[in-house]
Amino acid sequence: xxxxxxxxxxxxxxxxxxxxxxxxxxxxxxxxxxxxxxxxxxxxxxxxxxxxxxxxxxxxxxxxxxxxxxxxxxxxxxxxxxxxxxxxxxxxxxxxxxxxxxxxxxxxxxxxxxxxxxxxxxxxxxxxxxxxxxxxxxxxxxxxxxxxxxxxxxxxxxxxxxxxxxxxxxxxxxxxxxxxxxxxxxxxxxxxxxxxxxxxxxxxxxxxxxxxxxxxxxxxxxxxxxxxxxxxxxxxxxxxxxxxxxxxxxxxxxxxxxxxxxxxxxxxxxx
Amino acid sequence: xxxxxxxxxxxxxxxxxxxxxxxxxxxxxxxxxxxxxxxxxxxxxxxxxxxxxxxxxxxxxxxxxxxxxxxxxxxxxxxxxxxxxxxxxxxxxxxxxxxxxxxxxxxxxxxxxxxxxxxxxxxxxxxxxxxxxxxxxxxxxxxxxxxxxxxxxxxxxxxxxxxxxxxxxxxxxxxxxxxxxxxxxxxxxxxxxxxxxxxxxxxxxxxxxxxxxxxxxxxxxxxxxxxxxxxxxxxxxxxxxxxxxxxxxxxxxxxxxxxxxxxxxxxxxxxxxxxxxxxxxxxxxxxxxxxxxxxxxxxxxxxxxxxxxx
Numbered sequence: 001x002x003x004x005x006x007x008x009x010x011x012x013x014x015x016x017x018x019x020x021x022x023x024x025x026x027x028x029x030x031x032x033x034x035x036x037x038x039x040x041x042x043x044x045x046x047x048x049x050x051x052x053x054x055x056x057x058x059x060x061x062x063x064x065x066x067x068x069x070x071x072x073x074x075x076x077x078x079x080x081x082x083x084x085x086x087x088x089x090x091x092x093x094x095x096x097x098x099x100x101x102x103x104x105x106x107x108x109x110x111x112x113x114x115x116x117x118x119x120x121x122x123x124x125x126x127x128x129x130x131x132x133x134x135x136x137x138x139x140x141x142x143x144x145x146x147x148x149x150x151x152x153x154x155x156x157x158x159x160x161x162x163x164x165x166x167x168x169x170x171x172x173x174x175x176x177x178x179x180x181x182x183x184x185x186x187x188x189x190x191x192x193x194x195x196x197x198x199x200x201x202x203x204x205x206x207x208x209x210x211x212x213x214x215x216x217x218x219x220x221x222x223x224x225x226x227x228x229x230x231x232x233x234x235x236x237x238x239x240x241x242x243x244x245x246x247x248x249x250x251x252x253x254x255x256x257x258x259x260x261x262x263x264x265x266x267x268x269x270x271x
Numbered sequence: 272x273x274x275x276x277x278x279x280x281x282x283x284x285x286x287x288x289x290x291x292x293x294x295x296x297x298x299x300x301x302x303x304x305x306x307x308x309x310x311x312x313x314x315x316x317x318x319x320x321x322x323x324x325x326x327x328x329x330x331x332x333x334x335x336x337x338x339x340x341x342x343x344x345x346x347x348x349x350x351x352x353x354x355x356x357x358x359x360x361x362x363x364x365x366x367x368x369x370x371x372x373x374x375x376x377x378x379x380x381x382x383x384x385x386x387x388x389x390x391x392x393x394x395x396x397x398x399x400x401x402x403x404x405x406x407x408x409x410x411x412x413x414x415x416x417x418x419x420x421x422x423x424x425x426x427x428x429x430x431x432x433x434x435x436x437x438x439x440x441x442x443x444x445x446x447x448x449x450x451x452x453x454x455x456x457x458x459x460x461x462x463x464x465x466x467x468x469x470x471x472x473x474x475x476x477x478x479x480x481x482x483x484x485x486x487x488x489x490x491x492x493x494x495x496x497x498x499x500x501x502x503x504x505x506x507x508x509x510x511x512x513x514x515x516x517x518x519x520x521x522x523x524x525x526x527x528x529x530x531x532x533x534x535x536x537x538x539x540x541x542x543x544x545x546x547x548x549x550x551x552x553x554x555x556x557x558x559x560x561x562x563x564x565x566x567x568x569x570x571x572x573x574x575x576x577x578x579x580x581x
Contacts, residue, residue, distance in 0.1 A: 058475050077481050084479040086472045093576055094494045103490070104480045137576035161479075 002070060004159055004191040005032040005055055010064030012050055023216035024050045039194045039202035039209045047217025048195045049163055056084055056161050069158060082159040083152030087167045089144035091136035098132040101151045122150035125184060142173040160192045178204055182231055203244045211251040221251040311345050318342050343544040351544040368552040375515055375527040375556050378443055382450020383511040390458025398466040415456050419517050423449055427522035449518040453510030461503030465496025501568045508560040516553055528552045
């Protein structure tokens with residue numbers, strides 16, 4: 001199977017050679033296959049958001065190479081090979097819900113009728129078909145985030161990059177959104193890279209969890225989560241689920257109290 | 272006028288105008304007329320009880336004279352509108368003032384339009400090039416400290432003399448340019464703030480869609496700037512009126528309301544009410560511009576969340 005994303009020997013150093021020199025990422029190697037759901041998890045400053053932004057070509061690596069969909073990351077971005085969702089839904093308040101979803105299609109030069117049809121199709125997918133002509137600020141936070149996912153997937157990209165998309169939602173909405181996301185990705189056969197702080201979220205969603213640690217930002221472990229493709233709410237109470245949560249937690253703890261424990265107090269916000 | 276701004280805006284999270292919103296609108300409109308009636312009432316009260324030949328407070332001669340030659344009755348001002356401008360003609364004061372208002376209003380609109388375009392263009396350039404912001408912004412601030420009165424004769428002197436590609440600079444253009452001079456600054460500063468207002472995530476979103484700079488400008492930055500541009504337009508409209516009327520007065524441009532203020536002012540000893548007809552006309556120019564901007568506000572902000580306006 002072809003790699004959806006390939007990261008080879010990537011370093012990212014901010015302000016190289018200056019006093020505020022920060023090694024955000026060192027020696028990152030990561031290969032993600034099509035159809036995978038990979039979570040990046042780790043404490044603040046471990047560079048997980050930076051890694052996501054490198055894959056998105058919103059920033060460029062100091063060393064190494066990033067390949068997305070078999071192309072250099074920049075070309076993949078220009079060809080809209082991925083969609084992106086952030087912690088804030090970031091809908092444009094002056095556009096209707098449908099027009100928000102149409103935004104990437106407008107930029108691709110689609111005509112009006114085709115855009116509208118696709119927007120309605122995406123609204124069906126996220127189960128909000130009656131809200132096409134509402135304004136974003138009339139929707140709840142969870143609904144806004146679903147629209148943001150619909151916007152990210154509107155152009156049917158093979159890859160979805162998500163940066164703590166459910167971080168601002170309450171726990172109930174969050175669990176519902178996780179189940180919805182799995183359904184949407186299964187229906188659209190989208191590969192997902194998902195940045196999160198939450199261990200249960202990472203385990204519930206992922207086929208693999210990438211554990212990262214800070215100073216310098218690096219990958220300290222990769223944990224397979226073979227809980228199957230069909231994951232309903234019952235799985236959250238299964239022993240296999242708890243076992244994986246423990247495994248990820250211990251990997252995180254090992255990373256935290258590992259080599260650079262002394263630097264723990266220095267927080268670096270890499271976002 | 273003050274009453275227009277004191278009313279608080281209701282936060283109503285629906286797009287359909289609710290009965291409460293309508294009530295608020297009616298109340299706001301009502302307050303405008305109440306405020307006008309209060310000013311008129313105050314004027315007449317002072318005329319009735321104020322000192323006829325002025326007065327002193329703590330030795331300072333600050334109380335105005337209340338006699339008819341200085342403070343005519345409101346009714347006299349209004350009835351003066353219907354009377355002929357002078358004995359030698361049938362043309363009423365109303366007709367003359369309306370012509371002046373129309374003449375000045377066109378200059379104000381021209382000046383406002385030029386200022387709006389220049390201000391927005393400057394803001395776009397400053398957004399595109401950070402060094403332009405550092406280089407240009409201080410000069411914009413300095414430009415606004417130059418007194419308009421000092422600038423007016425200079426710009427007026429271009430009238431009939433300046434020629435660009437066969438197009439001769441008309442005299443009225445000078446007044447419009449001075450209106451634009453006071454308009455562009457608040458527009459430029461507010462638009463700049465608005466264009467820079469999108470958060471980094473929104474800009475990254477546009478980058479993730481591989482949107483070139485100009486598409487980000489029109490799809491994200493300008494729409495995001497609207498809530499900033501509208502208040503800038505309010506300030507700019509007031510500036511355009513002041514710029515045009517003051518330059519009409521200081522350069523003696525014929526036809527506008529500014530000229531009428533001087534002409535009627537000369538007649539003040541024999542005909543005190545007529546001065547106020549010109550002043551009311553000038554106020555009307557200002558109110559027309561305020562109404563225009565309020566209309567633009569209502570149109571551009573109709574689909575915006577009511578609580579998110581800066």
